[in-house]
Amino acid sequence: MIPLTLPALSDAEKPFVTRLRIVPSDQESDSCCIEQAENQLLFSGEHGLFQVSGSKADALDGDIVIVTPAENKVERIIRSGSAQNSLLVTERCDQLCVMCSQPPKKTHFDRFELFTQAALLAENGITIGITGGEPTLYKDSVFNLIRTVFETRPDLNFHILTNGQHFQESDLETLRNPWFRNVVWGIPLYSHIAETHDEIVAKKGAFDRLHESLNYLLLSGARLELRTVILQSNLDSFPGLAKHITGILHFVEQWSIMQLENIGFTRNRWDSLYVDLRNDFKSIASALDIATLFGVNSKLFNVPLCHLSEFHRNFAVNSISDWKQRFGERCSMCSKIDDCSGFFEWHPPEFLEQVTPI
Numbered sequence: 048m049i050p051l052t053l054p055a056l057s058d059a060e061k062p063f064v065t066r067l068r069i070v071p072s073d074q075e076s077d078s079c080c081i082e083q084a085e086n087q088l089l090f091s092g093e094h095g096l097f098q099v100s101g102s103k104a105d106a107l108d109g110d111i112v113i114v115t116p117a118e119n120k121v122e123r124i125i126r127s128g129s130a131q132n133s134l135l136v137t138e139r140c141d142q143l144c145v146m147c148s149q150p151p152k153k154t155h156f157d158r159f160e161l162f163t164q165a166a167l168l169a170e171n172g173i174t175i176g177i178t179g180g181e182p183t184l185y186k187d188s189v190f191n192l193i194r195t196v197f198e199t200r201p202d203l204n205f206h207i208l209t210n211g212q213h214f215q216e217s218d219l220e221t222l223r224n225p226w227f228r229n230v231v232w233g234i235p236l237y238s239h240i241a242e243t244h245d246e247i248v249a250k251k252g253a254f255d256r257l258h259e260s261l262n263y264l265l266l267s268g269a270r271l272e273l274r275t276v277i278l279q280s281n282l283d284s285f286p287g288l289a290k291h292i293t294g295i296l297h298f299v300e301q302w303s304i305m306q307l308e309n310i311g312f313t314r315n316r317w318d319s320l321y322v323d324l325r326n327d328f329k330s331i332a333s334a335l336d337i338a339t340l341f342g343v344n345s346k347l348f349n350v351p352l353c354h355l356s357e358f359h360r361n362f363a364v365n366s367i368s369d370w371k372q373r374f375g376e377r378c379s380m381c382s383k384i385d386d387c388s389g390f391f392e393w394h395p396p397e398f399l400e401q402v403t404p405i
């Protein structure tokens with residue numbers, strides 16, 4: 048697993064954003080490595096000297112980081128050359144999804160200013176994720192971040208994960224701003240049956256409120272991705288959900304059907320939530336057929352290719368971020384390893400031994 052947080056020592060008074068360099072740089076935002084020994088790196092920049100441990104210098108070159116002196120840590124917020132960078136803007140959420148991978152916390156530390164500075168330093172043209180918790184609990188701050196970044200960096204793109212509970216008619220003017228053409232909103236919808244969706248997200252009325260938000264997003268011309276995690280409780284409703292999406296939500300750019308991640312709440316609920324698609328794919332296959340027939344672009348996320356028929360491998364995306372992606376030993380014999388999502392680092396280990404190299 049690629050470490051995203053490393054130990055650091057700095058005398059700075061408050062957290063700061065900088066880009067790490069192993070070669071000299073005259074950019075004010077950069078901190079250059081001036082000494083390295085045994086995984087101890089000394090950087091120098093406008094915030095003074097700071098030491099980072101636990102990594103080789105070249106592995107960090109170009110990373111945009113937040114150094115937090117009070118917590119003796121450096122966070123690799125936007126890693127150089129990585130297509131999978133997300134800003135976790137809050138850990139608060141107003142839903143409590145049964146399979147939440149990042150169980151919410153009550154406290155919120157506002158770091159929007161730091162995240163904005165980090166985004167402004169990003170490599171040209173990349174997509175930056177915004178995630179939580181629920182980012183739109185701080186909707187004005189999210190809108191401000193996007194506005195500020197796009198004023199000088201219209202080349203960037205954002206993908207924002209949201210539970211879709213907080214969009215209002217008054218947001219239409221903001222959402223219609225051309226800057227939002229570079230923003231895709233990723234929104235979970237777990238069933239076409241309101242009670243099933245509400246039960247999964249543990250919030251009564253969430254399905255109806257989500258559809259109200261979808262109306263506003265549709266009216267604003269927003270770009271949308273719908274996301275559905277496969278669970279035992281919604282497996283049978285996939286064909287119905289496909290009809291619902293193709294019927295009234297067909298304007299979405301993509302429907303992402305996602306295999307479960309064994310982390311957060313799921314760790315203790317794996318046996319009652321997980322669907323082994325090698326044995327139970329009929330409902331998903333039917334949903335993919337319906338979506339394809341009606342022109343809704345649908346994809347399978349987090350599903351190893353050898354868990355799928357040859358035909359359905361066409362829907363699979365190599366979706367697991369590099370820093371948490373893992374393969375079984377036998378995967379090294381597989382001709383599809385470069386296209387395969389593999390498994391999450393924390394997937395039950397026995398599954399890694401049950402692969403069938405292609």
Ligand code: SF4
Binds near residue numbers: 377402
């Ligand atoms: S054998 Fe490994 S690399 Fe090949 S499809 Fe299965 S999980 Fe993916």
